Amino acid sequence: MSFARDTMLIFRRQIKLSLRNPAWVIIGLIQPILYLAFFGPLLSKVAAGAVTGFPPGNSYSFFVPGLLIQLGLFGAAFVGFTIIADWRYGVIERLRVTPVSRLAILSGRVLRDVVTLLVQGIVLVLAGVAFGMRAPLGGILVSLWFIGIVAISLSAISYTVGLLTKSEDVLAPAINMVVVPLMLLSGIMLPMTLGPGWLQGIARATPFRYIIDAMRAGFAGHYLTTIMLEGVLVATGLAVACLWIAGRAFIRENA
């Protein structure tokens, strides 16, 4: 099937370019690792009873899923910059006048981002284990699946905004305006249940709130729960919606 073949062609090309300059893969990991090292220890005191309402158990098992989401949010949201650069080099137009599937120009890149984030996610989980995180393997695998889905959604949207605006000056504030509130409302650092009712209400309207709850449920070993079902449905719905929007933008004759 030519779409799959084209996706692999673009994917291999992008991976090759990433490996040639792996600095960004490492830089992307620095922020969550720093949080793990410099913020995690504070959290263990909080969890130990200083704040009521904090979920019981290992604080790192609570914190690492949050960092995974943060990694996914920031890692995937900024990929749109690369497509603006590619546009400037004329690479996108060059691909678009070949018989290659125009959807594969998107999917090959998204696949690269998913693989990159999964590798980063595994490194982060291992670092978490080193700090004392304990979680069942099943829960970790479920979380990595969620991270993959988040990567698909955000990188597809980021590429789309990049391709349509072709301007770093638009993309950078757009990302900040969307990602920072999404991150705060997802409850990465502290459980949203600590917040007042209105804050919890807003958080209920954002997708990552459900995803992170499901990841934490996985880390706690609770697989067959309503929370997990909600998380899976929200994540899948998000990815489908994002891919649909992005796909339309890339297939469009004029871009």
Next chain:
Amino acid sequence: MAIIEARGLARTFTSRKRTVEAVRGVDLTVSGGEIVGFLGPNGAGKTTTLRMLTTLLRPTAGTATVAGADLLADPVEVRRRIGYVAQAIGATGGGSDPNATVGEEITLQAQLYRVPQGEIAERTARLARQLDLGGLDDRLVKTLSGGQRRRLDISLGLVHSPRLVFLDEPTTGLDPQSRSNLWDHIRRLREDLGTTIFLTTHYLDEADALCDRILVIDHGKIVAEGSPDELKRRISGDVITLSVSGGPDAAKGVLTAHDGVRDVTVSGQALRLTVDHGEEALPGMLRELDAAGLALQSIQLARPTLDDVFLTVTGRSLREDAPQAAPPDRVPVG
């Protein structure tokens, strides 16, 4: 047989409630094996027309057949059959990725064009030979010279040996030596392989040196068409510039009615006449000035250049337009 046949091709852009007619009804026919130059100032609609013909932009009106496939009904087949090399001006590149190697670029491009795996090595070697890219396989694109990088861009448009190639401003930004070197490559492409070449340029010397036929586009419409010689003959005539002792107005009175004079303008102390077959008209003019008692101080007969053609057709000089940065028709809208 025509390899490009376009009728009424038009494109309007709407942004912030303003509608811009970038191309307003272009008809053009290109025969197999021709080198056709698309000439016009920045913003005239060259690149927009080219992007429509290469399936990068959907026309808002009109029809076209490109390399035997219908542009609107079967754009994928058009893509399979043509090569396209984008312009590389200032910050915008011509298609090659600075962080990839030359070999990677050509190989990927061949795979994208579905060149069978077994033929890719042979193709790559042949292209390297044709475009003087030998020995550069492992070099990063960003380390190439301007001329080498442009030749790489062009080789990417040729990996599948298309019968028709579109080159957008192929030599813009290159030093004179690389330019004439690239002209040789483009000529050879046609001589050796019979490839049809459709190129845009805003260099008149390039159009003159390279093209069998020139289409002049201005304000989104084709305003003149013909071989470089035809255009020069048909539109401009020869230019005679002279000054006489009695001043330009006196000479103007004598010569305006002379056979073959098309246009007379006074500039400073000189009189500028546009004349058909200038060298034949010259002796008669001299006799008439003599008979009127005007002593000749200087005289000059100049063959028209394409710049004169352009001035006559569009009312402005192409050079005045040239140095602007991003041409408006490159700005992506909608």
